[in-house]
């Protein structure tokens with residue numbers, strides 16, 4: 447099971463980059479936000495996060511002393527769902543805008559997605575737990 451966990455965790459890190467990368471690159475831009483990547487990243491994080499949770503449950507099942515922190519997983523899931531919804535709304539609005547139109551009104555949505563993804567990194571690393 448270890449290689450499966452390792453590969454899933456690597457994809458989890460790539461999904462993280464798909465959200466935080468566009469956020470940092472377009473932090474102050476006025477147009478051309480890469481919401482399709484943010485949306486893909488949100489989807490990847492939900493799928494790989496749930497898979498990692500399942501794999502961790504299986505790993506810890508044999509040890510009655512250890513268990514997952516379900517509150518931590520729930521908080522990460524809710525934040526990721528908000529990222530996904532925000533990215534979906536922004537992506538659909540962006541598609542309706544003409545190529546020449548200023549997209550500045552969508553920037554707060556990119557900020558929300560980026561800030562929540564960074565919050566999830568902080569939670570993953572700093573919130574005590576057997577796994578992140």
Ligand code: HEM
Pocket residue numbers: 451455458462465491492494495496498499502519522523526529562563564566567570571577578
């Ligand atoms: C934007 C969303 C997310 C980000 C940025 C993120 C970030 C991270 C990071 C940085 C780690 C590695 C921490 C470490 O090894 O110390 C991690 C691990 C983990 N994440 Fe996420 N995460 C996200 C969403 C989720 C979701 C939605 C879930 C659950 C449904 C989840 C479940 C897990 C689990 C179980 C691990 C531990 C894997 C292991 O060590 O076996 N994550 N996450």
